[in-house]
Amino acid sequence: MSDTEKPGRLIVGPFNRVEGDLEVQLDVEGGRVRSARVNSPLFRGFERILEGRAPLDALVIVPRICGICSVSQSHAAATALADLAGVTPPPNGTLAADLMLAAENAGDHLTHFHLFFMPDFARAAYAGRPWFGVVAERFKAAAGSAVREAVEARTGLFRLFGIMGGKWPHTLTLQPGGVARALDARDKVRLAAIIESFRRFLETKVYGAPLEAVAELSSLNALERWRDGGPAGHFRLFLEISADLGLDTLGRSWDRFLSYGNALQPRGIWQGAGIAPLDPGAIAEDHSFARMADRERRHHPFDGSTVPDGADEAGYTWCKAPRLGGLPFETGALARQLIGGHPLAAALVAAGGGTVFSRVVGRLLELARICIAMGQWVRALDVKGDWYVDAPLPDEGAAMGLTEAARGALGHWLRVEGGRIASYQIIAPTTWNFSPRDSDGVPGPLEKALEGTAVEPGERAPVAVQHVVRSFDPCMVCTVH
Amino acid sequence: MNMLWLQSGGCGGCTMSMLCAEAPDLISTLEGAGIELLWHPTLSEATAGEVVDLLLAILDGRQTLDVLCVEGSILQGPNGTGRFHMMAGTGRPMMDWVRDLAGHARHVVAVGTCAAFGGVTAAGANPADACGLQYDGRQRGGLLGPDFVARGGLPAINVAGCPTHPNWVTETLMLLAGDGLAASDLDQYQRPRFYADHLVHHGCPRNEYYEYKASAHRPSDLGCMMEHMGCLGTQAHADCNTRLWNGEGSCTRGGYACINCTAPEFEEPGHAYMETPKFAGIPIGLPTDMPKAWFVALSSLAKAATPDRVRRNAAADRIVVPPTVHEKRKR
Numbered sequence: 106m107s108d109t110e111k112p113g114r115l116i117v118g119p120f121n122r123v124e125g126d127l128e129v130q131l132d133v134e135g136g137r138v139r140s141a142r143v144n145s146p147l148f149r150g151f152e153r154i155l156e157g158r159a160p161l162d163a164l165v166i167v168p169r170i171c172g173i174c175s176v177s178q179s180h181a182a183a184t185a186l187a188d189l190a191g192v193t194p195p196p197n198g199t200l201a202a203d204l205m206l207a208a209e210n211a212g213d214h215l216t217h218f219h220l221f222f223m224p225d226f227a228r229a230a231y232a233g234r235p236w237f238g239v240v241a242e243r244f245k246a247a248a249g250s251a252v253r254e255a256v257e258a259r260t261g262l263f264r265l266f267g268i269m270g271g272k273w274p275h276t277l278t279l280q281p282g283g284v285a286r287a288l289d290a291r292d293k294v295r296l297a298a299i300i301e302s303f304r305r306f307l308e309t310k311v312y313g314a315p316l317e318a319v320a321e322l323s324s325l326n327a328l329e330r331w332r333d334g335g336p337a338g339h340f341r342l343f344l345e346i347s348a349d350l351g352l353d354t355l356g357r358s359w360d361r362f363l364s365y366g367n368a369l370q371p372r373g374i375w376q377g378a379g380i381a382p383l384d385p386g387a388i389a390e391d392h393s394f395a396r397m398a399d400r401e402r403r404h405h406p407f408d409g410s411t412v413p414d415g416a417d418e419a420g421y422t423w424c425k426a427p428r429l430g431g432l433p434f435e436t437g438a439l440a441r442q443l444i445g446g447h448p449l450a451a452a453l454v455a456a457g458g459g460t461v462f463s464r465v466v467g468r469l470l471e472l473a474r475i476c477i478a479m480g481q482w483v484r485a486l487d488v489k490g491d492w493y494v495d496a497p498l499p500d501e502g503a504a505m506g507l508t509e510a511a512r513g514a515l516g517h518w519l520r521v522e523g524g525r526i527a528s529y530q531i532i533a534p535t536t537w538n539f540s541p542r543d544s545d546g547v548p549g550p551l552e553k554a555l556e557g558t559a560v561e562p563g564e565r566a567p568v569a570v571q572h573v574v575r576s577f578d579p580c581m582v583c584t585v586h
Numbered sequence: 587m588n589m590l591w592l593q594s595g596g597c598g599g600c601t602m603s604m605l606c607a608e609a610p611d612l613i614s615t616l617e618g619a620g621i622e623l624l625w626h627p628t629l630s631e632a633t634a635g636e637v638v639d640l641l642l643a644i645l646d647g648r649q650t651l652d653v654l655c656v657e658g659s660i661l662q663g664p665n666g667t668g669r670f671h672m673m674a675g676t677g678r679p680m681m682d683w684v685r686d687l688a689g690h691a692r693h694v695v696a697v698g699t700c701a702a703f704g705g706v707t708a709a710g711a712n713p714a715d716a717c718g719l720q721y722d723g724r725q726r727g728g729l730l731g732p733d734f735v736a737r738g739g740l741p742a743i744n745v746a747g748c749p750t751h752p753n754w755v756t757e758t759l760m761l762l763a764g765d766g767l768a769a770s771d772l773d774q775y776q777r778p779r780f781y782a783d784h785l786v787h788h789g790c791p792r793n794e795y796y797e798y799k800a801s802a803h804r805p806s807d808l809g810c811m812m813e814h815m816g817c818l819g820t821q822a823h824a825d826c827n828t829r830l831w832n833g834e835g836s837c838t839r840g841g842y843a844c845i846n847c848t849a850p851e852f853e854e855p856g857h858a859y860m861e862t863p864k865f866a867g868i869p870i871g872l873p874t875d876m877p878k879a880w881f882v883a884l885s886s887l888a889k890a891a892t893p894d895r896v897r898r899n900a901a902a903d904r905i906v907v908p909p910t911v912h913e914k915r916k917r
Contacts, residue, residue, distance in 0.1 A: 117634045118674025121627040124598050128674035148670045149595055150713030159858035169706040172599020224631055246631035253613050260606045267832030271840015274599045275749055278840045285805035285841030287903035415664030492903055493806035566634035582597050
């Protein structure tokens with residue numbers, strides 16, 4: 106309908122194989138993207154929906170922000186409410202929550218690689234490439250052999266939720282005081298079997314090697330050796346494609362990364378000069394180009410506002426622009442691995458920054474590491490111990506819950522007054538990554554990453570643009586919420 | 587039979603749940619039933635202009651449409667413009683696309699409680715003015731209006747649930763593919779009766795605690811969650827505890843209350859989700875089809891008769907007193 110509104114401008118949408126709805130507007134000049142504007146076209150207003158409710162109701166409402174980050178949303182809320190109550194769950198409660206969060210993240214990484222990202226290389230546009238035949242057989246959308254295998258492996262892994270959480274998505278098992286489902290010795294061996302089966306899938310299909318061999322990759326040389334002579338698997342195939350298409354120079358953004366940390370990685374930031382602490386007090390949201398009122402100042406989330414301005418024409422998205430210390434930051438698996446000090450992530454970023462290549466390698470590296478950790482955590486569950494402690498909530502107070510969804514840093518900030526939620530602000534990973542310009546005119550990470558991307562003659566939805574967009578594994582329903 | 591799937595104002599969780607279909611897996615299930623994906627936002631290759639071309643072909647009759655699945659509620663705001671959800675790349679509100687495409691579809695399926703009734707997106711102040719395809723909460727109407735009937739003769743089919751069980755959706759689609767779903771197979775909220783004629787209470791492993799009113803008082807307790815913890819399993823229309831989720835799960839098996847997510851307006855229960863509202867100590871919501879006087883009489887009798895084993899296990903997070911093993915009678 107409006108792919109070529111006027112010469113030099115492309116409006117790309119509906120952008121699928123991302124979670125939710127996305128539109129990207131590209132100004133093109135000389136076969137390259139000159140500038141990009143990213144539009145999150147769906148506003149539901151969860152922050153407003155939460156106002157006035159009993160604080161524990163957040164555990165019902167927030168998972169339903171997102172069907173792919175559901176446990177992550179639960180975890181952020183439960184963490185914030187535990188903070189409000191001043192309670193620490195027993196070790197089993199923390200381990201169980203970490204296991205569920207890890208399973209969701211692993212499932213999301215799997216879904217992203219097989220269902221969202223790789224099918225673009227099975228497009229007819231690549232029919233002439235040497236790797237096309239094998240990619241088409243494995244990764245043709247909704248039909249390839251690897252796509253089917255990944256769906257089945259994910260289903261098998263998510264049986265973990267049938268045992269631990271009743272169901273996925275939208276479990277209520279995660280509570281401020283721990284988990285609502287105690288596990289027994291039988292559950293424990295069953296969980297171990299599920300994780301072991303998932304490991305076998307990863308080792309035979311995705312990597313063709315033990316997960317430890319992936320986790321131990323520590324340099325670009327090692328990665329190149331894997332590409333040139335490593336075991337056959339989807340990982341090596343991706344390395345080959347990446348070298349052929351130069352994905353290591355595609356989609357470079359600001360090279361500033363942040364992670365709120367999880368059970369595997371610490372909280373921190375990276376902006377070129379090593380890993381530094383993250384100050385959550387320095388986070389603020391800018392509304393200059395969001396269709397939101399209250400543009401005159403940037404808001405810390407404890408002082409945030411969500412008043413949609415449906416008549417606004419200056420704003421081009423419902424997404425606010427979060428900034429840390431005034432600057433846009435990228436978040437996700439690569440950021441976690443980098444800030445966690447993994448040598449391969451450090452080498453990737455040192456060599457080329459955040460790119461399509463390094464983001465996807467970061468995710469596949471993390472997938473292997475998550476699966477190893479899950480096996481260890483299951484063994485650490487103490488079936489004789491406690492799973493839950495009471496967590497009475499005060500009638501007044503403010504608290505924050507920071508966690509990591511598959512696609513990056515997720516934060517909840519809530520204030521309770523008179524025993525009711527007075528304010529609830531959420532900044533999701535893709536709010537960071539797909540944020541619009543701010544009051545200084547500084548584009549968000551995806552907008553920056555798209556600058557310079559090639560647009561071939563006649564392309565309505567440039568395939569390189571699709572690679573860049575999907576390399577972030579965006580979740581649009583979380584973005585605006 | 588072909589199918590077009592659109593995601594409107596929801597979380598995408600019904601699709602994410604559907605990907606967990608088992609025995610057979612989702613792709614095999616659809617293929618086996620001869621269901622061709624015209625387009626699905628998560629699964630399909632086509633993006634942007636290719637998709638818009640397809641939608642336009644349906645609207646001008648060049649492409650037939652057998653089933654339109656809509657996931658997520660319809661956002662009518664602000665002020666009835668639908669601008670809270672413009673379909674990307676088209677400059678047009680999603681609600682307009684859905685209304686027009688529904689007019690061309692042989693069947694219209696609302697996947698999930700959002701698409702059916704408005705759901706969580708319509709909670710609280712309902713900032714986006716969300717509604718369902720043919721309901722606005724309990725009120726018939728919604729986007730398509732109370733009199734809407736698709737070309738195939740059925741109203742919108744409401745596969746309600748938050749999220750939907752994968753097989754509620756796949757079985758509805760398979761029934762449609764085999765012309766096996768009639769108006770009489772839908773309940774009064776237009777939900778397929780094959781799952782909506784059951785109660786979540788059926789097959790709940792806490793049934794013995796329910797029988798004796800041996801109640802849980804806090805998360806992780808094994809007891810019945812109806813009396814104190816907000817559980818609506820005795821009123822909720824769904825087969826969650828006989829069908830099971832992700833292999834062997836359900837909400838009550840996961841340690842938490844059923845919140846009746848297949849029902850319209852479950853998003854506004856009128857009380858905190860995890861607390862049971864009571865009047866004079868008696869839960870206000872009674873088990874389905876049970877007269878109040880009998881409930882009160884049976885409850886007090888049951889409480890008096892509660893075995894020590896059941897009472898003690900109800901307040902623990904694991905079995906602390908096993909059932910007695912009866913020795914075989916000696917001959």
